[in-house]
Amino acid sequence: MHRQKKSALAIAFGTLSALFIGGCGGSNSTGTTATTPPPPAMAANSLQAIVYGASDTSVPAGAGVPITMMGQMRALFDLIKKSPDFTQVVMDLGDGSPVHVLDTNTGDKFLPGKLALGLSYILIDMKTRGDPNYADYLATYQKITAAMITQTSGTNYLYANTSWGEYYYLVTLNNLKAHGMLNEVFSDAMLATLQNRLTFCDMFGADGSGKTNTCPAAGVPIDIASLNTAQNYYAVSYGIAGLRQKLGWSNPTFASATDPAVATMGARDALLYTLTKHIRNDSSGGFSDEASNTHTTYYDQARFDRYSTLLIGEVVERSIEMDNLANLTPELKGYLRKSVDLILPQLNTDGQGFNYGRSIGPYGDSAFVEILTAAANAGVLSQQEMQIAYSFIYKSAYRFDTFWYDPTLPTPSVNMWVKGRGTDSYRGKPRVMGENFSLLHQYMYVNAWWNKLGFGGNAPMADTDFKTWLAALPHYTLTWYNVPGDTAHPYSAALITVRDGKRVINLNLSQAPDYNSYTPYYPVPVSDKLTYGTTDLGYALLIPQVSYNGKTYIPVTYYKNLSVQESNGQVVVSFDTTRFRQAVKNATYTTDIDLQAHTVLTFAQGTITRTDTLSSGTLAGNIAIETDFTSFADFQSTTANGDGVSVTYANSSATSYGTTGFDNCALSNFDMAGGVTNPLSTTPIGQLHSNFACKTNPFALSVGTSRTFSWSLKYADLS
CATH class of the missing domain: 2.70.98 (Beta-galactosidase; Chain A, domain 5)
Structure with missing residues (x-):
């Protein structure tokens, strides 16, 4: 099952320059502009109805969900806005231990970036619709983002914002720029601070604490082999370098003692080159071995899980988001097709994704969604597979809104922690605010892509047809x-x-x-x-x-x-x-x-x-x-x-x-x-x-x- 017919819907890359996509690490998200208001004729059982909803982002009649994803994001913004001190914002999941979700000790080193990106969806939407409350929300946004990026001394900052957090922030800046809002939301001084801070340097040759900017002096290259975290973080660095380049910001350069070719490339392309070698060399089947960087013998290699399959989807989407289509090679598309062929036999009518390995739950579901969306954009799905993919993604969004999101909690939220559920310690409950932003962001960017691909407001294929296709697997x-x-x-x-x-x-x-x-x-x-x-x-x-x-x-x-x-x-x-x-x-x-x-x-x-x-x-x-x-x-x-x-x-x-x-x-x-x-x-x-x-x-x-x-x-x- 290795179909690679190119979809005519995926040829319009040149018209998508305002749409930005990426990955959500530590989580697995991907970035985009705010979702658009609904088309004149929108099916109640459409992806757009669940993600954006009616013209005021309310739930359309017949959609069958308690709240739209834009409604969830607005509720989070309102929760923060009404607090006199945003660091004291509390989320209560009903287990007797409410969490201060925006203090400096949540353990979420991506939080400033997640917050900047998540709340920007509401700003962009309010500005687009001429909402009279826009100025008030903008003031709150500016107060929070300025505080979170404040230096306490030297190069130390009040909040850590490493790797994925830097990437999220750059997605935010590019999205605002695409909507003509960048200089309205951020001052020149703030942009200068962000330009200095939002780099990939903390992932190379440093402790990765996120408290310092470890870029070398100008003109001094970074050893590309000095990555101090898992090899999939080359993809995070790639996203950062590409989005900096798209903003017109310069990047540090790379060198390699074993591969002189790296020194002749810009940072963006050097990182993609290295990441491609990781996928090519560490698994003969074309999947990313997530243990290969720290385990050097075959006794200790070969961790294949959700991220082994998702990584190539993120790489492809980032290549599109940063207009790096020239390097979206047949090799990369071939790896993406292998990921598609792994997940197609697992599709189901409930919108469920990966059920093995780490960081699953709602991220297991959304990983299927991201891979299928990347494949739709890269032209590696057949026309029938496009319909199948959209239908599954609709069901996954419905599952998120009716299973993972719990409106009955004291603070309505995605639930990975209470009522019998458990997740990795990496995603501990203190990170609940950031996890809401990450997951909502995934479905928002995916919805925007499917709107661009011509599915905006469309109902999925009939359940009988979807079940017939599944039965033939x-x-x-x-x-x-x-x-x-x-x-x-x-x-x-x-x-x-x-x-x-x-x-x-x-x-x-x-x-x-x-x-x-x-x-x-x-x-x-x-x-x-x-x-x-x-x-x-x-x-x-x-x-x-x-x-x-x-x-x-x-x-x-x-x-x-x-x-x-x-x-x-x-x-x-x-x-x-x-x-x-x-x-x-x-x-x-x-x-x-x-x-x-x-x-x-x-x-x-x-x-x-x-x-x-x-x-x-x-x-x-x-x-x-x-x-x-x-x-x-x-x-x-x-x-x-x-x-x-x-x-x-x-x-x-x-x-x-x-x-x-x-x-x-x-x-x-x-x-x-x-x-x-x-x-x-x-x-x-x-x-x-x-x-x-x-x-x-x-x-x-x-x-x-x-x-x-x-x-x-x-x-x-x-x-």
Whole structure:
């Protein structure tokens, strides 16, 4: 499935110079001008109706959402505006610990940029519509942005604003310039300060604290290999350099001890050149290896997740936003098409995106949205795929407004933190204000692009047609991150997607050296409201977890001999795990134990079965095995069966679960521990309520022997 027919709708790049797009790091957003008022004929079930709404940004009749995204952004602006001291603005999510979301200690080092960009949507819209309150809101905007960019001493600033925050700010400046508002909103002195501060220098050869500007003296190049953060931040730097260039601001230059060609390029093109090499060299399958910069051997490489697929979408969109189309090469478009081919088999009628890896939840959904939008703009979608993409994006926006956004919270907000939900510590609750801005921004820029592509105000394709297209997708899809036979990447890394009726099931095999001790990176099936990992935490979720000499070991890397076959309507996946890793973050291969597993997963209609056969050539002493299944079903609706090895569920997607090979099993309440919420139970999409833990007594696994364990999970189809 590698369609690359160029869409006629994507040829109009030359007319899009006023539309700016980018990525949202730490989050994964992308920038643009404010969304436009609705066209004369706007369908209630359109992307424009959800994002912008009626001419006053209210919800159009029949749209079925509690508030438009412009309405959400205006509410955030009003929340800030009504506070005498914006640093004391509080958001209350109803969990008993309200957060001061605009103080200097939120941990969100992108906050000034997010705030400048998010609130600028309201300014641009008010100015465009001639709103009489514009001057009042402009004064508030100027007060906040000036305070946040204030120097406290030397080159230190009151608020950190690193990398993505600098990028957001530059998107803001370009958007305001496109609307003839730049010099009205920012004084010459403020622009001079921003020109000095909004650089990529903090990402190279410095501590990355964001408190200082570390650009070298004029004429002194930066070593392009001195990036002090993950390699995907070359893309952030690329966005910054390109948007500075578009404003007419100069950039520091780069040099490379190993590649003299870099010194002959401007910063923008040197960064794109380096980023392209990262994608090309660190994964033979064309995806970005998110662990390759800090892990130097094949033992430690190969973290493939949401961002591995999204990064190329951001690169393409930035190339368009900065008018760098000459460097939007067939190679880059080919990588983008691979990302499209990975996500098309996962599309669904609920607007859900990535369900494995880190930083998912609403960002998992919006990543699909961003990739499809980049592909539409780059001309790598067929005409039918354009319709499919727009229909999915509409459903994703509807899901954001009706699932992720919670108007019943004391302070209405996107919810990734309460009511049973949990997200990465990186996106801790103190960052709630910035996360609202990031996510709203993503859908606003995407809506603006689809308006430009001729879909403004259009209804998506009929649900019956969308479902017919989905039903025709392959039963399974195998996407290799590392092509078999690649000696530089000898372990199997791939995504297997299985479709069973309306249900999408993903099995992601990724080494993930820095995250493989966490359940979202386990080699287990993941599917909505059926099986789901818990961010930043690990336990024996559907894997044979080993206790040995007082330590815990798990089969979460070193995959070999991956095979995927379909027979008699069943998809059979098998692979070998050659060593078990200690279940701690950033475990090195020196702590591995000599234990192997041959794993077979069988996907049949309404049933998933896994068997693990364990063996070892040298392991001495006894080991014990545990495997857990945690369910979204209410504990009160869950029954342990009399056989002692199986359980029955009611009122949930899971209907039954059973095991073989274990000595004892126990059902327990999972959502509470010691009178407080069990952190293991809070997944990105909601709370797990029960755990069925099966264990063995200690046993010896001598040379030439093996022991097999299995589980079988039955489930109902999605309605």
